Amino acid sequence: MRKTMTGLIAGVGLMWACGTSAQAQELTIFWAEWDPANYLQELANEYEAETGVKVTVETTPWSDFQTKAFTEFNAKGSAYDLVVGDSQWIGAASEAGHYVDLTEFFTKHNLTQVMAPATVKYYSEYPANSKKYWSVPAEGDAVGWSYRKDWFEDPKEMEAFKAKYGYDLAPPKTWAQMRDIAEFFHRPDQKRYGIAIYTDNSYDGLVMGVENAIFSFGGELGDYQNYKVDGIVNSEKNVKALELYRELYGFTPPGWAKSFFVENNQAITENLAAMSMNYFAFFPALVNEASNPNAKVTGFFANPAGPNGEQFAALGGQGISIISYSKNQEEAMKFLEWFIKDETQKRWAELGGYTASAKVLESPEFQNATPYNKAFYETMFKVKDFWATPEYAELLIQMNQRIYPFVTAGQGSAKEALDALAADWNATFKKYGRNK
Numbered sequence: 001m002r003k004t005m006t007g008l009i010a011g012v013g014l015m016w017a018c019g020t021s022a023q024a025q026e027l028t029i030f031w032a033e034w035d036p037a038n039y040l041q042e043l044a045n046e047y048e049a050e051t052g053v054k055v056t057v058e059t060t061p062w063s064d065f066q067t068k069a070f071t072e073f074n075a076k077g078s079a080y081d082l083v084v085g086d087s088q089w090i091g092a093a094s095e096a097g098h099y100v101d102l103t104e105f106f107t108k109h110n111l112t113q114v115m116a117p118a119t120v121k122y123y124s125e126y127p128a129n130s131k132k133y134w135s136v137p138a139e140g141d142a143v144g145w146s147y148r149k150d151w152f153e154d155p156k157e158m159e160a161f162k163a164k165y166g167y168d169l170a171p172p173k174t175w176a177q178m179r180d181i182a183e184f185f186h187r188p189d190q191k192r193y194g195i196a197i198y199t200d201n202s203y204d205g206l207v208m209g210v211e212n213a214i215f216s217f218g219g220e221l222g223d224y225q226n227y228k229v230d231g232i233v234n235s236e237k238n239v240k241a242l243e244l245y246r247e248l249y250g251f252t253p254p255g256w257a258k259s260f261f262v263e264n265n266q267a268i269t270e271n272l273a274a275m276s277m278n279y280f281a282f283f284p285a286l287v288n289e290a291s292n293p294n295a296k297v298t299g300f301f302a303n304p305a306g307p308n309g310e311q312f313a314a315l316g317g318q319g320i321s322i323i324s325y326s327k328n329q330e331e332a333m334k335f336l337e338w339f340i341k342d343e344t345q346k347r348w349a350e351l352g353g354y355t356a357s358a359k360v361l362e363s364p365e366f367q368n369a370t371p372y373n374k375a376f377y378e379t380m381f382k383v384k385d386f387w388a389t390p391e392y393a394e395l396l397i398q399m400n401q402r403i404y405p406f407v408t409a410g411q412g413s414a415k416e417a418l419d420a421l422a423a424d425w426n427a428t429f430k431k432y433g434r435n436k
Contacts, residue, residue: 033061037057042351050338072301081322099134102136105136122385141279142303145277148275148297176307204386205259205401213386221387230422234421266375315385340357
């Protein structure tokens with residue numbers, strides 16, 4: 001039942017004195033149901049106090065988010081003015097005309113530099129390297145790691161580790177070190193395990209987990225400009241990365257074949273694993289003693305480097321876009337202009353949102369605000385993402401189907417899984433006329 005206020009206040013504009021807008025309206029932002037959406041509502045309340053424009057952040061459970069959003073888009077409905085949509089949506093939403101082109105907005109505000117450049121590349125730009133932009137990086141996120149500081153800093157453990165591996169026990173700088181540490185702490189007879197990684201193949205859990213290894217091994221999922229995948233997704237670098245991910249699976253707790261963000265936080269809170277992969281968005285629960293009895297002894301680190309020193313991480317999070325069917329596009333654009341201001345981004349971070357603002361990320365104030373902010377800062381300048389083409393869902397299903405049997409059951413080889421994936425993706429791109 002949302003309606004604009006413009007008609008209601010016609011003729012009484014002088015009542016909006018003291019800095020409020022004579023064109024005040026209501027805006028509705030659609031997002032998934034989680035804590036960052038609550039933080040955005042708090043931020044939006046401050047926008048209302050400044051401008052008189054009421055902004056409502058409407059949410060729905062994650063399980064319904066994509067379906068509900070695209071149902072509204074395809075109906076060309078105006079229920080929402082903006083959406084904080086997943087990065088993979090950009091191709092489908094922009095090609096179908098659901099999102100407003102923000103290229104001029106990016107140029108006017110120099111957003112390719114104001115925001116961490118890697119986040120702009122994957123939250124905002126489509127097609128790849130086209131310099132056309134559709135979303136403003138809003139909730140920056142990526143995959144990082146938590147670990148048990150008390151296990152790592154135990155003098156007896158440190159001595160035993162150095163005797164076995166020849167170097168000091170510390171948060172891993174490389175994937176090879178992470179493998180050693182996972183093996184060292186893997187003690188099923190003590191119900192203590194080495195590592196918790198993503199394995200759930202229902203959506204993008206397993207794929208994002210494997211991406212962390214692939215990207216840091218110097219691999220890629222394909223050429224996002226020309227849709228070439230042969231020799232890229234099944235490269236030797238990717239084979240080595242997938243083989244190591246399979247090896248790490250051998251050091252996970254029992255029954256870890258369908259695990260994602262909930263289970264990976266439990267690996268730390270329930271004393272199961274020495275190290276755990278997860279989105280930064282779920283780390284606040286690990287520094288809260290009410291939700292993590294090990295909060296005081298939980299540390300964090302960024303995704304380690306691969307064998308050649310390359311260090312990247314899989315992108316999570318969302319950008320905010322204006323919906324083409326909104327009747328309040330002008331007011332929505334004003335909200336975005338306010339949202340990208342340095343002071344607003346600083347406030348967004350203070351409330352708990354994960355800013356992608358380069359200036360805020362680089363500030364000592366931000367990096368020292370939480371135990372994991374420094375790792376987040378290090379990560380947001382070196383993120384990479386999955387395909388953002390409209391057929392990304394088919395590509396995701398195919399990757400899950402090919403790599404899951406190898407990672408969790410050791411069926412076949414990494415090379416066989418990735419060769420089959422290359423064939424799947426070639427066929428999919430051919431079906432949609434991408435790789436002509």
